[in-house]
Amino acid sequence: KYDELDTIIIGVVGGDGIGPAITNQAQRILAYLLSDEVNKGKVTFKVIDGLTIENRAEAGKAIPDDVLEELKACHVILKGPTTTPRKGDQWPNIESANVAMRKELDLFANVRPVKVPEQGIDWTFFRENTEGAYVLGSQGMNIDDDIAIDFKVITTGGAERIARAAFEFAKNNGKKKVTVVTKANVVKTTDGKFLEVCKAVGEEYEGIEVDDWYIDIMTAKLVDEKRRTGFEVMVLPNLYGDILTDEAAEFQGGVGTAGSANIGKQYAMFEAIHGSAPRMVDEGRDIYADPSSIIRAGGMLLNHIGYGKKADQLFKALEICAAEKKYVLTGRDTGATSEEYANYLMKTIEKL
Amino acid sequence: KYDELDTIIIGVVGGDGIGPAITNQAQRILAYLLSDEVNKGKVTFKVIDGLTIENRAEAGKAIPDDVLEELKACHVILKGPTTTPRKGDQWPNIESANVAMRKELDLFANVRPVKVPEQGIDWTFFRENTEGAYVLGSQGMNIDDDIAIDFKVITTGGAERIARAAFEFAKNNGKKKVTVVTKANVVKTTDGKFLEVCKAVGEEYEGIEVDDWYIDIMTAKLVDEKRRTGFEVMVLPNLYGDILTDEAAEFQGGVGTAGSANIGKQYAMFEAIHGSAPRMVDEGRDIYADPSSIIRAGGMLLNHIGYGKKADQLFKALEICAAEKKYVLTGRDTGATSEEYANYLMKTIEKL
Numbered sequence A, B: 001k002y003d004e005l006d007t008i009i010i011g012v013v014g015g016d017g018i019g020p021a022i023t024n025q026a027q028r029i030l031a032y033l034l035s036d037e038v039n040k041g042k043v044t045f046k047v048i049d050g051l052t053i054e055n056r057a058e059a060g061k062a063i064p065d066d067v068l069e070e071l072k073a074c075h076v077i078l079k080g081p082t083t084t085p086r087k088g089d090q091w092p093n094i095e096s097a098n099v100a101m102r103k104e105l106d107l108f109a110n111v112r113p114v115k116v117p118e119q120g121i122d123w124t125f126f127r128e129n130t131e132g133a134y135v136l137g138s139q140g141m142n143i144d145d146d147i148a149i150d151f152k153v154i155t156t157g158g159a160e161r162i163a164r165a166a167f168e169f170a171k172n173n174g175k176k177k178v179t180v181v182t183k184a185n186v187v188k189t190t191d192g193k194f195l196e197v198c199k200a201v202g203e204e205y206e207g208i209e210v211d212d213w214y215i216d217i218m219t220a221k222l223v224d225e226k227r228r229t230g231f232e233v234m235v236l237p238n239l240y241g242d243i244l245t246d247e248a249a250e251f252q253g254g255v256g257t258a259g260s261a262n263i264g265k266q267y268a269m270f271e272a273i274h275g276s277a278p279r280m281v282d283e284g285r286d287i288y289a290d291p292s293s294i295i296r297a298g299g300m301l302l303n304h305i306g307y308g309k310k311a312d313q314l315f316k317a318l319e320i321c322a323a324e325k326k327y328v329l330t331g332r333d334t335g336a337t338s339e340e341y342a343n344y345l346m347k348t349i350e351k352l
């Protein structure tokens, strides 16, 4: 699909807090790896810097209209963390920009790989990304001062497309099992539907086992070295996906090191899964922010648009730097800045 | 409160699957520890065996009326696991018996301690136990064949009483921090209210810090030996409590070893936090089921009704047996039956 385009437009969204600083480093790395393509005009970067909490607050919208237009003019997007306001904050009650972007661009599949080869962990999570507990955003209801309600919605179509994405991935990657994670024993109507649809889709895939567990038991299983083996592909409603992938990322070094792919029919967005760390900015430590998660997201982007070899180079170099430790920043100062880390990473790629 | 009663009535509910077998062993242990009190008529046991999935299915109710009446005639209850039907099961779409009992007896505080002294873990979870995602049970809505909705409800009163329970516990046990866990950045109306109420209650408790984190980040933090220190008391809406306590229990040996206290103003119920393991029964392995979780729940019951010393004896003996390993069953066969384990436990208590 992307090789048919004259020019692939990569949108680069800095976001809030440490976002612009680390996203800038990720763009440098991508530009370095894609320098020939950029020179030939096959790839171009488009920096979109209007997705800040200030602009969003002023527009009273999770994504201001002009920013949304700019986003829609891109083919793929690399996105830094954005601050999510919540009740009691200084910001108005607007929805998370992540969540809004996933919905506006219909990025229904949140794909998060977690790999720890030495522990036999090779998981791919397919988190439904547009509905569930996230569907109505901030539009819950206050019946009166004392009764608050939120809604969770699962549609047949919504469950079906994420289930299909998971089973297709399993089929194309030689996986033997897809595990559906819900709380269908309690949240019966929506999770019951999700589970039912996943099982029905699974029946179309011969040779792939469909397994199911409750989210409470899954969070426990992942901690247990014995019981966590045997999982391959997991498919989950939105909020359980949010929870379980954060836990899972911990085994490979924390959310700071994990990237996340948000894939739809038309668009795709790649992001760091950590937050915007406003405290680091307040304390002037943002130049030390760890850019490895957003750089990893950049690698996933490369892979997605058809530059698998360059993506592999990048992942390899990230691994080498991680093993060498001295340049791995973990949000705590280690003496190296984000820029120094990116420089070192480029040198490492050069030497491959 | 309990010492004023002529006779403390302990209801013993076997439940489903492995439930009756392990609950029976727990009752033996309690009867052994309380033999004087039983002889004097201060304590009496009342076995309630009607809370089976077959009876519930026939009544079309999570708790048949006659069983509920029997339950309400007790002061405290020791409860084995009950099978929860779900969509697609052979059973009708009735609510979980646990969930129904928590609501019917208004057991609003689910208190789950997790202790791993050698790792510096000493957590007490206060899970709100009657509302949140559990409030309406199976009464979600199918708008049409393709759109399913479930509701989450948080009330000011509901949030306030669990917050108060957590802060009172903190105050009475020299704890310095209470951590509120929500997803208030997305599930804004209900979790926003929960967080707000907890913070307001916290202001009444001088010297106790109120801290808050999102559930996705918390599941990750608990895995990280460095970042999980410093937590003491946690207070959470129902479903997050369900998830996080299962994960946390893993660090002390799994849900099979953890007990759970469900406390209300009038009643209190103590249960194992694992399931009814129907597969073990099918395979004739139920006599090997691990009774340590329900026995631990029995210890919590003893403590609650004012027999703290006997509870300590029991916990001590459980620890010794766990350290000795040979009699620790983990749901996998180890050669010892539940009954043999209980016998050994009594011998261990005798030797203390």
Ligand SMILES: CC(C)[C@H](C(=O)O)[C@@H](O)C(=O)O
Residues within 6 Å of the ligand: A084, A096, A098, A099, A242, A273, B185, B186, B216
């Ligand atoms: C920031 C937040 C709204 C977001 C989510 O809950 O989806 C984040 O946790 C994630 O996983 O991308």
Ligand SMILES: CC(C)[C@H](C(=O)O)[C@@H](O)C(=O)O
Residues within 6 Å of the ligand: A185, A186, A216, B084, B096, B098, B099, B242, B273
């Ligand atoms: C069995 C199930 C309904 C129950 C719950 O979700 O509360 C269980 O997981 C628990 O934690 O006691």
